[in-house]
Amino acid sequence: MDAYKKAISLLKDSTSFYTIAVNMAGEYFYVSQNYDDNFRVNFDTLLGKPFYSTLHEDDIKICEEVGAQCFAEPDKLFPATLRKHDGNGGYVITQWEIKAIMNENGQPEGVFCIGYNITKFMNTEEELLSARSEIEAANGKLSEIGFMQSHMVRKPVANIIGLIALLNTTQLNANAKNIAKMLDQSAKELDVMIKLMTDKTSDGN
Template sequence: MTNFNETKNLLENSNFYYVIIAGMDSNYSYVNSHYASAFGYISENMVGKPYYITMHPDDRKVCEETSIKCFQNPDKSFPATIRKHDGKGGYIITQWEYRAIFNDQNEPDGVFCMGYDITEYVRANENLQVAKSEIEEKKTILEQIGWEQSHVIRRPVANIIGLVNILNKMDLDQNMSNICEMLTDSADQLDEAINTIVRKTE
């Protein structure tokens, strides 16, 4: 318990970490000032209150399962992600490390928990995943455009160029020759434009 007391004293006035201890009766036996301040709207004095009053009901099972692991493995810490009431009808997301506490007689005495708010990180990660998904969708669309430009649109352009070449070999008056030359230039420009688009989507 000595090490836990040292950690408690070190982080009593932390502006970042939450530190709590839940006794074997499932009630708070200690909360640091940061935790008390963050969730003071629920209770002015957390000590003696049930540990679950600050959390999403569905996350109680996470706490119970993690605590069991701690007592089964007393030399190890175990992580838990818990949603906590934000006082506005929603939840913040917190990340914790749990560790079993034993008294001088080596009997289970509670669970030591240290955590912090990861809400902004989680939201940023969610936004990143959405952005990645949108990028993948746009990439797929660009690839489809490139394929259509290369295979669907280029075919009639090639046909136009071929027909113009046939016309150029025919006996045409000057007016028709000028038109064929303009058609050739336009078809070549269109073909180059298609090639440029295809290269950009590769």
């Protein structure tokens, strides 16, 4: 029991960490000033208030499950990620280490918790995941474009080149031969460009 009191004394003025203690009735019997300032919302103080008053309703069960683990193994710390009301209709994401408080007779008196705000970290992680999804989607579209260029666009170009070659085997006047030559050159240049673009989209993956 003395260990958690030492932790309270050490961190009571911390502006980075939150320290709280909850009794067996599920009420706060200690809250650090930093925690009270950030999460009391509509209360003057959280002292004596139910622990779930600060929580997202879906996270109450997490606290109950972790609390049971703490009492089953009172010498261990157990982690929990919990969403707390921010007072503006949203939530602050917090990370906690939780430990059972036992009296001199080995009976549970509550839990002691040390936590901190990880909202920025989680938001950054979500942004990175979103960016990765966008990149993967873009790569998928590039592959699709490459396939279309390789199979759907080059085929008619190849047909045009073939038709020009066939045309050149027939009797053409000088003007028609010149036109056929220019068409052949343009079609071959277009084929090379399409191949280069296809290779580029393939390299992008």
